[in-house]
Amino acid sequence: MKTKKKFDIGQMRQLTEKEEQIMQVLWRLHQAFVREILEELPPPQPPITTVSSIVRKLESEGFVGHEAFGKSYRYFPILEKETYRNSSLKKVVKKYFGNSPKKVLSYFLEEETLAPEEVQRLLEQIKNEKG
Secondary structure (H helix, E strand, C coil): CECCCCCCHHHCCCCCHHHHHHHHHHHHHCCEEHHHHHHHCCCCCCCHHHHHHHHHHHHHCCCEEEEEECCEEEEEECCCHHHHHHHHHHHHHHHHHCCCHHHHHHHHHHHCCCCHHHHHHHHHHHHHHHC
């Protein structure tokens, strides 16, 4: 039986690097046993007991759920990748850019090398969304 519930955005916290690696695997695979998660992690791979502990912690905090197969659990994300990405990006914009999307765009224009055609595509996208 699957234990699926909606993720509570109010409990959102920044994931650790290892937690995020595990979530990336679950987002990509949609569901996986701990051994499958371990196989997808980049080297050097942690011990399976470490992965299992992290997954259980993520589950206790509501980031993932599981489906039981006897004594084995197949885990799946409850937190959607887009929800986490949006929350993380908002935190970066607030913390490093004074909550100003304009400053973010200026950063990419000044610090990153955006080709003129990329800038034009972004401008068109902004115009179309403001429509």
